[in-house]
Amino acid sequence: xxxxxFSRFFYRLWRSITEAYSDDLYQDPWKFEYVVLDTxxxxxxxxxxxxxxxxxLKLREDRINVNDCLEIYLEQQHYNRDSTxxxxxxxxxxxxxxGEKEAMIKLINxxxxxxxxxxxxxFDMTMINKALKRQGLPTLKNRxxxxxxxxxxxxxxxxxxxKKPSYSLDELADKFNLxxxxxxTALGDAYITALAFIRIVKILRKKYLNLTVMDLM
Amino acid sequence: xxNIISERVADxxxxxxxxxxxxxxxxxxxxxxxxxVHRDKxxxxxxxxxxxxxxxxxxxxxxxxxxxxxxxxxxxxxxxGDIFGLRPLLAREEYILQAKAYEESILYxxxxxxxxxxxxxxxxxxxxxxxxxxxxTRSPYAKMKAEQVAVAxxxxxxxxxxxxxxxxxxxxxxKKPVCCKPKTTAKEVAExxxxxKVGSVLVVEDKLPLGIITDKDLxxxxxTGKLPVTAEASKIMSSPVITYPANLTVTQAQMAMMKxxxxxxxxxxxxxxxxxxxxxxxxxxxxxxxGNNPSVLIKAVKRATKVKQVKAAHKGIMRLLQGYLDxxxxxxxxxxxxxELNDACVKQLIHICxxxxxxxxxxxxxxxxxxxxxxxxxxxxxxxxxxxxxxxTEPGKEEATQNYFLKFASKVNKALQQLGYEYCPAEMMAxxxxxxxxxxxxxSTVSGWISNPGKEQVLLxxxxxxxxxxxxxxxxxxxxxxxxxxxxxxxxxxxxxxxxGALQNPSPSGFFRDFLVEQDGAHxxxxxxxxxxxxxxxxxxxxxxxSQHIKSISGTVxxxxxxxxxxxxxxxxxxxxxxxxxxxxxxxxxxGMLHHDSGRFIALNxxxxxxxxxxxxxxxxxxxxxxxxxxxxxxxxxxx
Numbered sequence: 001x002x003x004x005x006f007s008r009f010f011y012r013l014w015r016s017i018t019e020a021y022s023d024d025l026y027q028d029p030w031k032f033e034y035v036v037l038d039t040x041x042x043x044x045x046x047x048x049x050x051x052x053x054x055x056x057l058k059l060r061e062d063r064i065n066v067n068d069c070l071e072i073y074l075e076q077q078h079y080n081r082d083s084t085x086x087x088x089x090x091x092x093x094x095x096x097x098x099g100e101k102e103a104m105i106k107l108i109n110x111x112x113x114x115x116x117x118x119x120x121x122x123f124d125m126t127m128i129n130k131a132l133k134r135q136g137l138p139t140l141k142n143r144x145x146x147x148x149x150x151x152x153x154x155x156x157x158x159x160x161x162x163k164k165p166s167y168s169l170d171e172l173a174d175k176f177n178l179x180x181x182x183x184x185t186a187l188g189d190a191y192i193t194a195l196a197f198i199r200i201v202k203i204l205r206k207k208y209l210n211l212t213v214m215d216l217m
Numbered sequence: 218x219x220n221i222i223s224e225r226v227a228d229x230x231x232x233x234x235x236x237x238x239x240x241x242x243x244x245x246x247x248x249x250x251x252x253x254v255h256r257d258k259x260x261x262x263x264x265x266x267x268x269x270x271x272x273x274x275x276x277x278x279x280x281x282x283x284x285x286x287x288x289x290x291x292x293x294x295x296x297x298g299d300i301f302g303l304r305p306l307l308a309r310e311e312y313i314l315q316a317k318a319y320e321e322s323i324l325y326x327x328x329x330x331x332x333x334x335x336x337x338x339x340x341x342x343x344x345x346x347x348x349x350x351x352x353x354t355r356s357p358y359a360k361m362k363a364e365q366v367a368v369a370x371x372x373x374x375x376x377x378x379x380x381x382x383x384x385x386x387x388x389x390x391x392k393k394p395v396c397c398k399p400k401t402t403a404k405e406v407a408e409x410x411x412x413x414k415v416g417s418v419l420v421v422e423d424k425l426p427l428g429i430i431t432d433k434d435l436x437x438x439x440x441t442g443k444l445p446v447t448a449e450a451s452k453i454m455s456s457p458v459i460t461y462p463a464n465l466t467v468t469q470a471q472m473a474m475m476k477x478x479x480x481x482x483x484x485x486x487x488x489x490x491x492x493x494x495x496x497x498x499x500x501x502x503x504x505x506x507x508g509n510n511p512s513v514l515i516k517a518v519k520r521a522t523k524v525k526q527v528k529a530a531h532k533g534i535m536r537l538l539q540g541y542l543d544x545x546x547x548x549x550x551x552x553x554x555x556x557e558l559n560d561a562c563v564k565q566l567i568h569i570c571x572x573x574x575x576x577x578x579x580x581x582x583x584x585x586x587x588x589x590x591x592x593x594x595x596x597x598x599x600x601x602x603x604x605x606x607x608x609x610t611e612p613g614k615e616e617a618t619q620n621y622f623l624k625f626a627s628k629v630n631k632a633l634q635q636l637g638y639e640y641c642p643a644e645m646m647a648x649x650x651x652x653x654x655x656x657x658x659x660x661s662t663v664s665g666w667i668s669n670p671g672k673e674q675v676l677l678x679x680x681x682x683x684x685x686x687x688x689x690x691x692x693x694x695x696x697x698x699x700x701x702x703x704x705x706x707x708x709x710x711x712x713x714x715x716x717x718g719a720l721q722n723p724s725p726s727g728f729f730r731d732f733l734v735e736q737d738g739a740h741x742x743x744x745x746x747x748x749x750x751x752x753x754x755x756x757x758x759x760x761x762x763x764s765q766h767i768k769s770i771s772g773t774v775x776x777x778x779x780x781x782x783x784x785x786x787x788x789x790x791x792x793x794x795x796x797x798x799x800x801x802x803x804x805x806x807x808x809g810m811l812h813h814d815s816g817r818f819i820a821l822n823x824x825x826x827x828x829x830x831x832x833x834x835x836x837x838x839x840x841x842x843x844x845x846x847x848x849x850x851x852x853x854x855x856x857x
Contacts, residue, residue, distance in 0.1 A: 057222070063326075064222075064253040071220045156642045174627070177634060187221045195323070198255045 025213040034059040035114040038189040055187030073097045101135040121146040154203045172196045223249040233298035235342040252326040256318035264315045269305030272326035279322025283314045394497035396421040399451035417481045420454045428454030462488035518561045534558045548799040556593040567688045570628040582607035583689040591684040596806040598637040604652040606693045716850035719756035743818040797835035
């Protein structure tokens with residue numbers, strides 16, 4: 001028995017003990033509900049930059065319900081010209097905008113207990129949590145998954161393949177042959193992330209005998 | 218709520234019937250209610266006997282196969298924009314057919330409750346749905362007719378289920394036929410036909426068909442000297458044209474051509490010569506649709522100007538392979554023809570991608586297929602393994618040149634993926650900068666591998682003996698393998714490592730001649746045909762032939778045949794290795810076609826006793842050749 005199968009054995013053992021707990025992550029990924037989200041921001045500074053738009057959708061198994069998607073535009077005080085060129089979102093460009101507090105309440109109600117999936121999750125989570133704190137709201141405690149890291153697990157070990165520490169959403173879209181037409185819109189990116197997530201889970205399912213959410217972390 | 222995803226769904230749906238009939242407002246509302254479903258290749262959407270879903274489906278990406286589970290007959294293959302699973306919309310019943318993803322697919326599930334009102338408010342939609350539902354349900358009468366037709370056109374036995382199913386499918390035809398004016402000269406007509414690579418030109422006035430000029434008309438009127446090359450088209454054309462409406466099926470088209478003794482049918486809006494032309498069906502289109510002739514397939518591939526067209530031709534190749542396997546055509550012929558056709562597909566894709574580049578290649582290059590495709594042993598679609606070698610560039614231009622080829626390679630890799638060749642999980646692809654280098658860079662990389670004491674690196678260099686230049690300058694790859702060949706002389710360890718590598722694959726059978734199955738992973742309890750049976754044979758063939766200093770033969774079968782020629786005393790063993798390789802390749806292809814996968818992993822309980830015995834017979838040969846290698850190259854520490 002090598003090292004990994006040894007530790008997997010203990011996983012299993014521990015699992016059989018903790019099976020009774022409902023939030024046990026050693027379960028099939030499709031037993032959980034996921035919220036795939038993406039934020040467009042005025043820049044990359046956690047303190048001075050603000051969220052422009054949030055796109056989110058719910059994933060139950062490999063299904064996305066178009067009517068159950070979330071697209072929130074936020075009112076802006078802070079405005080950074082550089083990043084609007086990336087996202088193409090102009091300040092209050094005629095969309096119905098919400099105040100930060102209202103937007104955040106809508107978002108946390110939407111997310112509920114779901115596991116959050118994003119691409120470079122840490123960035124989106126920090127931006128959202130900073131906004132929650134500013135509004136005196138509790139921060140998100142949900143479990144999170146990051147497709148930029150999950151993708152690495154689908155690659156096989158080879159002396160010539162140097163795995164990157166993380167992969168960009170554009171790279172994933174290329175690998176999985178996904179249209180990049182709606183890149184840099186929050187919901188468009190969330191949609192690409194969701195399809196990449198489904199694809200990765202299905203690839204990993206072929207690789208691991210009993211895939212669990214822990215294998216995705 | 219309207220959002221960017223629902224807008225994209227609407228953008229897609231409005232291109233296809235019946236959704237193109239909907240007003241924009243209705244379409245947007247409907248699109249918001251859609252559920253997007255992802256299905257992996259082979260995943261079932263619904264099975265026969267299953268309770269009806271509250272949705273019917275539209276294929277957004279990929280393809281879905283409808284199959285009668287009872288007799289395992291494929292009824293239809295739904296492509297992008299096709300709808301299926303209509304039964305619950307029309308009748309509250311269980312599904313009869315099984316729907317399974319033929320390749321990775323994204324489906325739009327349309328809720329029946331939301332959609333149903335439209336079938337009443339829009340008459341066209343109701344009619345369309347009833348028609349498409351009816352065309353998927355074949356009556357016994359329809360089947361009988363198909364068999365009669367099969368007899369009428371020569372009783373061809375290879376007209377298998379899938380091509381019989383085609384009889385009732387609308388035939389795909391040239392939508393923009395090549396046309397000329399009545400005053401165009403015969404010489405110009407011939408030039409048009411040559412440049413467009415077609416066998417017929419329609420003579421058109423005011424968008425109405427006056428006549429048609431085929432190769433035959435040119436031969437009869439011009440080449441015989443009856444009329445000068447300056448004669449006008451109206452003088453040499455066959456007229457009137459025989460016209461049909463566009464929704465012709467394969468069978469109807471066949472009948473029409475036979476009846477009139479012609480090879481081209483002109484399609485018009487209402488089927489009469491007095492309405493606008495919508496296309497032309499040639500005998501070629503017909504045979505391509507039937508897909509049972511390699512030379513026609515090659516032609517279809519070479520004419521393709523889009524990846525999609527290559528893909529369609531490639532489906533024909535798979536049908537051809539099925540026919541060959543069913544009819545027990547000798548494996549060496551099958552291998553040759555199918556790999557020739559696969560090569561032609563890849564070549565055409567590369568050609569298409571090269572046209573898409575904004576500039577010609579800065580230096581000559583070679584596109585290499587590696588692995589099984591390189592050995593020309595690939596029957597089914599597997600992972601991509603490819604590389605680019607380009608000629609050394611002037612100093613200072615290295616980076617620009619590599620960037621050009623990387624950009625080009627990622628186009629080709631993407632096109633290959635669209636064709637069904639998955640990306641290599643180890644990224645051994647030309648779009649990876651490690652596999653796209655100048656000749657000089659390759660030489661130094663490979664020299665590094667060979668002189669390296671590690672076994673892994675030595676094995677990497679061996680891939681350059683199993684390659685095939687699919688496109689470009691063959692000399693480049695030759696120079697590289699010649700270089701490796703000379704380099705190996707200084708490193709006697711090279712052959713030792715190669716031989717060791719050939720023995721490292723786990724053996725196929727245990728002590729009691731039982732199959733050894735996989736112990737762990739997703740393929741637990743499956744037999745790994747590639748790793749345990751085919752790879753030992755190909756690896757052994759490679760080290761044996763290289764130690765004889767022969768590098769021009771890349772096929773495993775041919776390698777063993779050559780070895781049999783060279784070593785009289787081991788002749789019998791080598792010949793049985795060659796036989797075993799052919800048998801295993803055929804076995805893999807059959808399994809792969811059956812399960813629509815690469816055929817690598819085999820569930821032993823699905824095999825018949827006879828098949829198991831056949832498989833086991835090859836194991837004895839594998840053991841013998843491994844013993845020979847262990848002794849010859851003194852790899853003693855391995856238990857064989």
